[in-house]
Amino acid sequence: MSIDIEQFHAVFFDESQEHLDDMEQLLMELDVDDPDLEQLNSIFRAAHSIKGGSGIFGFDALTGLTHVMENLLDKARNSTIKLDVPTVDLFLETVDLLKVILDAYKSQSDLPDEDIQQGVAALEQALAKSAGDAPPPQDGEPAAESASQAADDGFGFFDDDEPVADDGFGFFDDDEPVVGQQAEVPAAVASVAPEGQQDMSDSFGFYDESALPVKPDEIKPYGFFKPVEQIRDDVKSVAKSNEIKEEVKPGSRRKAADTKTAAKETSSIRVDTHKIDSMVNLVGELVITQSMLSMISEEVTGTVGQKLQTAIGELQRNTREIQESAMSMRMLPINMTFNRFPRVVRDLSTKLGKKVNLVIEGGATEIDKSMIEKLVDPLTHLVRNSIDHGIEKTETRVEAGKSETGTVILRAEQKGGNIVISIIDDGAGLNRDRIVAKARENGLSAPDDMPDKEVWKLIFQPGFSTAAEVTDVSGRGVGMDVVRRNIESIGGRIDIESRAGNGSAFYIQLPLTLAIVDGISVAIGDQIFVVPLVNIIESIQPTREQIKSIGNDNLLWIREQYWPLVAVHQMMDVDDAIEQPTEGIVVLLESSKRRYGILVDSLLGQQQVVIKSLEQHYRKVPGISGATIMGDGRVAMILDADSIAERCRPLAEEELLA
Amino acid sequence: MNTAEQTISHEQNEYLSFVLSDEHYALDITSVKEIRGYEPVTKIANAPPFIKGVLNLRGDIVPIIDLRIKFNVGEPVYNEFTIVIMLNVLDRIVGIVVDGVSDVIRLTDDEVRPPPEFGVAFDSQYLHGLASVGEHMVILVNIESLISSEELGLFDSHNDGGDK
Numbered sequence: 001m002s003i004d005i006e007q008f009h010a011v012f013f014d015e016s017q018e019h020l021d022d023m024e025q026l027l028m029e030l031d032v033d034d035p036d037l038e039q040l041n042s043i044f045r046a047a048h049s050i051k052g053g054s055g056i057f058g059f060d061a062l063t064g065l066t067h068v069m070e071n072l073l074d075k076a077r078n079s080t081i082k083l084d085v086p087t088v089d090l091f092l093e094t095v096d097l098l099k100v101i102l103d104a105y106k107s108q109s110d111l112p113d114e115d116i117q118q119g120v121a122a123l124e125q126a127l128a129k130s131a132g133d134a135p136p137p138q139d140g141e142p143a144a145e146s147a148s149q150a151a152d153d154g155f156g157f158f159d160d161d162e163p164v165a166d167d168g169f170g171f172f173d174d175d176e177p178v179v180g181q182q183a184e185v186p187a188a189v190a191s192v193a194p195e196g197q198q199d200m201s202d203s204f205g206f207y208d209e210s211a212l213p214v215k216p217d218e219i220k221p222y223g224f225f226k227p228v229e230q231i232r233d234d235v236k237s238v239a240k241s242n243e244i245k246e247e248v249k250p251g252s253r254r255k256a257a258d259t260k261t262a263a264k265e266t267s268s269i270r271v272d273t274h275k276i277d278s279m280v281n282l283v284g285e286l287v288i289t290q291s292m293l294s295m296i297s298e299e300v301t302g303t304v305g306q307k308l309q310t311a312i313g314e315l316q317r318n319t320r321e322i323q324e325s326a327m328s329m330r331m332l333p334i335n336m337t338f339n340r341f342p343r344v345v346r347d348l349s350t351k352l353g354k355k356v357n358l359v360i361e362g363g364a365t366e367i368d369k370s371m372i373e374k375l376v377d378p379l380t381h382l383v384r385n386s387i388d389h390g391i392e393k394t395e396t397r398v399e400a401g402k403s404e405t406g407t408v409i410l411r412a413e414q415k416g417g418n419i420v421i422s423i424i425d426d427g428a429g430l431n432r433d434r435i436v437a438k439a440r441e442n443g444l445s446a447p448d449d450m451p452d453k454e455v456w457k458l459i460f461q462p463g464f465s466t467a468a469e470v471t472d473v474s475g476r477g478v479g480m481d482v483v484r485r486n487i488e489s490i491g492g493r494i495d496i497e498s499r500a501g502n503g504s505a506f507y508i509q510l511p512l513t514l515a516i517v518d519g520i521s522v523a524i525g526d527q528i529f530v531v532p533l534v535n536i537i538e539s540i541q542p543t544r545e546q547i548k549s550i551g552n553d554n555l556l557w558i559r560e561q562y563w564p565l566v567a568v569h570q571m572m573d574v575d576d577a578i579e580q581p582t583e584g585i586v587v588l589l590e591s592s593k594r595r596y597g598i599l600v601d602s603l604l605g606q607q608q609v610v611i612k613s614l615e616q617h618y619r620k621v622p623g624i625s626g627a628t629i630m631g632d633g634r635v636a637m638i639l640d641a642d643s644i645a646e647r648c649r650p651l652a653e654e655e656l657l658a
Numbered sequence: 659m660n661t662a663e664q665t666i667s668h669e670q671n672e673y674l675s676f677v678l679s680d681e682h683y684a685l686d687i688t689s690v691k692e693i694r695g696y697e698p699v700t701k702i703a704n705a706p707p708f709i710k711g712v713l714n715l716r717g718d719i720v721p722i723i724d725l726r727i728k729f730n731v732g733e734p735v736y737n738e739f740t741i742v743i744m745l746n747v748l749d750r751i752v753g754i755v756v757d758g759v760s761d762v763i764r765l766t767d768d769e770v771r772p773p774p775e776f777g778v779a780f781d782s783q784y785l786h787g788l789a790s791v792g793e794h795m796v797i798l799v800n801i802e803s804l805i806s807s808e809e810l811g812l813f814d815s816h817n818d819g820g821d822k
Contacts (some may be wrong), residue, residue, distance in 0.1 A: 281717025288714075527701060572703040617750045618712060618721040619813055621702055627712060627719045635700040635712050635719055 005057075010338050012053045013106050014270065016062075017377070019046040020102065032083050040077040043091075045482065047073055049377060050098070056344055061101050061111050067096050068123040072130070081130035090126055092121055150368050198350055235558040276329050283319075283326040284610065288321045288633040302511060304448070334412045334421070336361035337372050341383055341410055348387045355394055355405040356387055360414040367419055372508060374490050375421070378483040382423045382506050383408065385480075390427030391502055400501065402426065414534055415642075419510045426503040430456055430496070438464060460484045510608065511613075517611050519628075522587065522600040524569050525577035528636045530598075530609055535641035537588040537595070539603060547581050556586055556597050563588060566644060568598040571623055572637070577601060598644070616635035622647055670764040676743065676756040678725055678733025682794045683756075685764060685801040686786075689745050696740035706811060715744065715751060721812060724755040728810070732757065743804055747805045752812065763796070765789050770798060783807075809819055 023046045026039050047070045068089070073079045097112075097119045102261035104111050233499065294316060297308045338360050349356040367375075391397075391406035398404060409424040432455055439446040439458045446458065458464065462481040487494050488509055498504035519530040520539075547565075548555045554565040565586065569577030578584040579603045586597040609628035614621060614637075625640035673684035699711030699722050708727040712719050722742060726734045734755070742753045770787035784807065786798035806813055 278717075287718050302661060573701070574703075612717070612719045614712070614719055617718060618702070619811070621704070623703065627700075629714045629717070629719075632712055634698070635714050637700065637702075 005343075008343075009057060009231065011340075011376075013102065013623065015373075016050045016053060017099075017103055018052050020095055020099050022046050024092065026480070027088055027092050027095065030088060032085055032088055035076070035083050037077060044070065044073045044077055056340070056347060059101075059105050061113075061116050061399060062098065062105070065094065065098060065101065065116060065119055065123075068120050068127065071128050075127070075130055087126060090122060094123060127439070162287070175428050199361070271329075276326070279541055280326045280330055280610070283323050284629060285633075286317050287323050288629070288631065290315055291631050292633070328419075330369055331366040332369050332372050333363060334365050334367045334375075334419075337362075337379060338363045338410055338412070339373050340376075341379075344380065344383060345387060345408060346383060349391075352388065353393065354387065354391050355621050356391055357405050357407050359409045360411075361405060361409065365414060365419060366413040367412070371490050374486055375508075378486045378508070379410075379421070379423070381480075381483050383410065386423055386425040386427065386504070386506075390429075391424040392428050396428075414532075421508040421510065422504040422505055424503065427500055429500040429504050430459070430498040432500070435459060438564065452498070453496075456498055459496075460494075485563075518606070519638065520587075520606050521604040521609075521630070523602045523604055524583075525574035526573065527572070528604065528630065528634070528635050529568075529572070530638045531587060531589070531598075532625075532638065532641065533606065535589045535591060537584050537590050539587045541584075542581050542586050546584050554581055556588075558588075564596045566596050566598050568600070568623075568639070568644065571644065571647060589641045591645045594645040596645060598639075609636075609638070660769045668670060670766050671797060673763050673765060673796075674743070675760045675791070676761050677758045677760055678729060678756055681731055682760070682791075683725075683799055684789075684796045685743075685799045687762060689747050691744040691751060691799055693748045694742050694744065694753075695698050696742050696755060696777065698737050708810075709812075710755065713753070715753075718751055720744070720751045720753055721768070722753040722755060722772055722791065723810065723812075726755065740750075745805065750805070750812075763789075763791050765791075765798075781809075 023043050026046075027041050030039055030043075047475050048478050051063055051066035053237065058437065064538045072081070072087075073091070076087070081087070097115055100112055101116065141417070208623070219639060282410055290312070294309075294312045297305065297312050300308050315343050341360070342358055344357040345356050386408050387406075391408070392400070392402075394404050397406065406424050409422065411420075411422045411424070413420055413422075432452065433460050435455055436446045436448075436450070439461070442461065442464065444461060446455070459480045460483075462479070464479055464481065484494055487510075490510060492508055492510040495507045495509070496504065497507070518533040520533060520536060521528055521530050523529075532646075541554055542558075546557045548557055548562065556563040556565055563586075565581060567579075583601050584601050585603060586599055587603075588597045589595065609630075611626040612628055614624065614627050620657065621637075623640055624637045625643070626638045627635050628638055664701065670802040672687040674687045674690050675682055677683070697713055699713045701711040702709060702721075705711070708724050710722045710724050712721050714720075724734050726732050736755075741756050741759050743756060743759065744751060744753050770789050772787055773782045773785040775782070784800050786800040786805040789798060790797045804810065
C-alpha cells in the first residue's frame with residue numbers, strides 16, 4: 001500500500017489547529033479559583049492529542065513542548081499544583097507558541113528554535129516551582145518572563161530568515177528618516193528583493209493587511225508598508241514596553257497566520273457539516289423536482305416539446321452531477337483514517353520491541369466525514385492499546401506457542417444498518433484478575449462471579465488505566481472512558497470480546513445515519529421497499545416443485561438446501577401483496593447469523609439510496625433500518641435483514657443450514 | 659365584538675385555529691412550521707390507524723397523524739381541501755391532518771377558561787383550555803404534550819408497540 005504522507009500531514013495540521021483553538025478557548029473560560037475538572041481534562045486531552053500526532057510525524061518541536069505542557073496540565077488537573085492567573089497565562093502563551101510552531105511546520109519554514117527553548121524553559125520553571133511547592137510567583141516575575149517571550153515570539157517570525165529580518169528592522173529603525181527621504185526606500189526594498197518572493201510576502205505581508213490584494217507592480221514602498229504609524233508603534237512597543245504586548249502579540253500573529261492561510265485556502269476549506277447536510281437534502285429535492293419536470297415535459301408535443309426535452313435532459317445531467325458532488329462532500333472512504341495506522345503501528349512496535357503485522361480490511365467503506373474525524377482519536381487509542389497491552393513481547397509469544405509476529409486487524413464493514421469497525425489482535429487478551437483488582441481498588445463493585453462481558457466493560461470506567469507504568473504510549477489516564485464517550489457522541493457503541501491467551505477484539509458499531517447504501521428496490525403489494533445489496537445473495541422465481549411447506553410456513557428448496565420463506569408482506573402490513581411464492585420472486589437474504597428468503601412482487605431496480613433516519617421524527621420500526629426518498633419524492637422503507645430474521649425466530653431458527 | 663380584540667394589559671398569545679369536522683381547535687402558533695395540502699404518504703408497518711405514514715418534507719422523513727381519527731371526529735376524507743399542518747415540536751417535525759385551517763387568533767391568559775374536569779371525551783391532559791371566539795368555542799390543544807404522549811406512540815418508549 002502506498003501512503004501519501006502529505007495527506008496525513010494536512011489532516012494532522014487541521015486537527016491540531018482545532019485542538020489549539022479549543023485549548024485557547026477553554027483556557028480563556030477556565031475559572032482559576034474553581035477550575036472545572038472536565039475543562040482541564042479537555043485541555044489536557046487536546047495537548048495529548050497534539051503530542052501523540054506530532055510524535056507520529058516526527059514534529060519533535062511540537063512533541064517536546066506539549067510534553068512539558070502536558071506534565072504541568074496533569075499536575076493541574078490532579079490538583080497537585082494550584083492554578084493561578086500566571087499559570088493560565090503561561091499556558092495561553094504556550095498555545096500561541098504551539099500555533100507558531102505548527103505554522104512553521106505547515107509552511108515548511110524554519111522553526112523558532114529560541115522561542116521553543118524559552119517556552120520549554122518557562123514551563124519547566126513552573127513545573128520546578130510546583131515541585132518545590134514554592135508560593136505562586138510574584139506578579140512582576142511572570143510578567144517580565146512573558147514579556148521577554150512576547151518580544152521573542154514577535155521576533156521569532158523573523159528568525160525564519162535572518163537576513164530579511166535584519167533588513168526589515170534596519171528599515172524600520174530609520175523609520176522617520178525614510179519617510180522623508182524617498183531615495184533610501186528603494187534601496188531597502190532592493191536589498192530585500194533578492195531573497196525571493198516568498199520571503200517578501202512572508203515577512204512583509206506580516207505587517208500589512210492590504211498587502212495581498214495589491215499587485216506587486218503597483219507596490220510603492222510606502223503603499224506596501226502602509227500603516228507606518230502602526231508598525232512604528234508596534235516596533236517601539238515591542239522594543240521598550242511590555243504593557244501593550246497583548247495587542248502586539250495576538251494581532252501580529254493573526255496577521256501572519258492570515259497571510260499564510262490565504263495561500264492555502266484555495267486547496268481546502270472547512271465547512272460546517274450542517275451546511276453540507278442541508279445542501280445534500282436540498283439537492284435531493286432538486287433531483288426530485290427535475291424528474292417531475294421531465295415527466296411533465298413528456299406530455300408536451302411538437303417542436304416546443306422537443307426543445308423542452310433537450311433542455312430538461314441538460315438539467316438532468318447537471319442535477320445529477322450536483323447531487324454526486326454534494327454527496328461526495330459528505331462521504332469519505334474510511335481509509336482516510338485507516339491509512340495513518342501503518343505508521344502508528346510501525347513506530348510503536350519498534351519502540352516497544354514487538355513484531356506487529358497490521359492488516360487493514362474494508363478501507364473503501366464509505367463513512368460520514370464527521371464520523372471520520374471523531375473516529376481518529378478513539379481508533380488511535382485502541383490500536384495503541386492493542387499493541388502496548390495486547391500483543392506480547394516476542395519471547396512471550398514464542399513461549400506461548402504463537403508466531404513471533406503479532407497481528408492487529410483493522411476492519412471496516414457494513415452490516416445491516418450499521419458500519420462495524422473492528423480492532424482485533426491476537427495478543428494476550430484482557431487480564432480479568434487485574435481488571436477486577438483495579439475495579440475494587442477504585443471502589444467499584446466486582447463480584448467474583450461477574451461474567452467476563454461485564455468485567456470487560458469495567459475498563460470503560462473513568463480513571464481505569466491498568467498500565468503498570470506511565471509511558472508516553474499509554475497510561476496517562478486518557479483512557480477507554482474517553483474512547484467510549486467519543487464513540488457514543490457519534491451515536492455508536494463499542495463491544496469487547498476477549499479470551500485470555502487468544503487476544504481481544506473491539507467492535508465499534510456506528511449508525512448509518514447519512515451513509516449511502518446500495519440497494520435493490522422491490523415492490524411488495526402497493527409499497528416499495530429497498531433491500532440492502534449486502535444482504536442479498538440472489539433472487540429467483542421459484543417453481544412449484546421448489547416450494548415445500550411445514551404447517552403454514554413455506555420453505556424453498558434450492559440447490560440441495562431448504563430456505564425458510566419469511567412473509568414480509570404480513571410483517572410489513574402491506575395490502576394486495578402476492579402470497580403465492582410461484583407468482584412472485586423470492587429474494588434470498590443473508591443476515592449476520594441467518595439465511596432466509598423473502599417473497600416480493602417484483603424487482604424494480606438497483607440504486608444507491610441515502611439512508612434517512614426514521615427515528616429523527618418518528619421512532620424505530622421493527623424490520624426497518626431507515627427510510628429513503630425515491631426519485632418521485634416518495635418515501636421508501638429500507639428493510640433490515642437482521643431484525644426481520646429476529647422477528648421470525650420460530651421459523652428462521654430451524655437453522656436449516658446448520 | 660371579538661373578545662380577542664379587548665386587549666387588557668395582559669400578554670397575548672397567538673393561536674392557529676383549525677377545524678376538525680365541525681369542532682374548532684387551536685394550537686400555539688409558535689410550533690407551526692408550515693401548512694400544506696395533503697399528499698399521499700408511505701405507510702408504516704404496525705402503526706396505529708391515526709398514523710397515516712411518513713412523507714418527505716424537503717429531505718426529512720416526517721410522520722403524519724390524522725387528528726380526526728385520533729380524536730374520533732368526523733369522517734377522514736382526503737381531497738384537495740385536506741390540510742396538513744407541519745409542526746415543530748420538541749426538535750421533531752410532525753404533520754397533523756385537519757379538515758381546514760381557519761384563522762390566527764390572539765388570546766390573553768384571562769380569556770382561556772380551564773377545561774371542565776369531567777364530562778368530555780377529550781383527554782384533559784392534552785387540553786390547554788377553552789376559549790370563546792365569536793360564537794364558537796375553541797379548544798386549545800396542548801400540542802407538545804399531545805405529540806410527545808405515550809398514547810400517540812410517536813416517540814420511542816419502553817413499550818415497543820405494534821408487535822404482533
